[in-house]
């Protein structure tokens with residue numbers, strides 16, 4: 652029995668317009684999300700995240716590819732599993748004059764969900780004590796939580812959230828993070844798209860990085876990070892020039908900075924310590940530099956991420972290619 656909750660293989664979607672010609676939004680993309688994961692779907696603006704999620708949910712027609720959600724082929728058999736999936740892909744609009752309670756009650760009635768669920772989901776998203784206030788007085792974070800509450804009404808096994816932390820202040824991001832963790836603890840599988848690297852690193856156990864419509868990396872967050880560990884460390888010593896000389900002579904890659912050195916290619920920092928210590932040069936600081944998702948992301952996508960500035964994917968299949976794909980430990984879809 653497979654534990655795959657979402658399987659996407661070879662997804663391709665091109666948007667065509669008379670004015671701008673054709674634009675490859677997703678170009679042979681693969682994704683595997685397994686049961687119980689909080690899976691981050693990470694990529695720069697315009698890299699194809701929303702298009703992928705919309706294709707998966709049947710909101711846009713894919714040109715090519717095989718997709719399955721909870722074992723049902725998407726989009727054809729989605730109605731069979733729709734009751735087990737909660738998704739927020741396009742920002743839901745709520746009536747500002749309604750309270751959260753009234754909004755959810757209406758949605759429960761419309762969806763054939765017992766109204767007793769309303770209090771449960773309000774509690775789950777931390778809105779119970781504000782449930783009888785009008786939505787127009789809510790902060791953006793509260794509105795996002797109300798959206799999540801609406802998706803939770805039917806007790807989904809899978810929750811798909813497109814950029815849930817978008818526009819939130821740090822406190823709102825923290826609330827969203829805690830909420831996702833709590834859901835995961837209850838056994839809900841979560842796929843969350845974002846271009847906020849630090850958040851994905853904290854929230855998710857697995858990550859798939861998309862760049863220009865293609866998968867650039869996938870695996871456990873820790874494995875993706877380890878795969879990009881350049882074994883660098885920061886070194887401070889009294890005589891930096893002499894330290895640099897000795898380390899280079901020992902075959903290490905050294906980059907000089909005004910008050911420290913960055914030494915690469917030393918899986919064991921003791922080598923640095925010994926090399927300098929043996930020549931009577933004492934190290935004052937030796938700090939291994941671990942990669943974070945931001946540096947991996949930059950490595951893979953080559954895209955510094957100016958917040959809020961959309962970057963367009965190139966117009967043809969040829970310029971929508973990305974250099975390499977690294978597959979770190981997760982099973983390939985269909986393998």
Ligand SMILES: Nc1ncnc2c1ncn2[C@@H]1O[C@H](COP(=O)(O)OP(=O)(O)OP(=O)(O)O)[C@@H](O)[C@H]1O
Pocket residue numbers: 666667674675676694695696697698699700701702703846961962963964
């Ligand atoms: N309806 C559309 N018509 C034409 N082009 C589109 C359409 N939707 C998306 N695109 C283009 O497809 C590419 C991928 O867009 P998509 O919204 O999937 O990216 P994204 O990774 O979700 O970006 P963001 O992080 O900014 O939301 C972009 O170049 C975008 O301009």
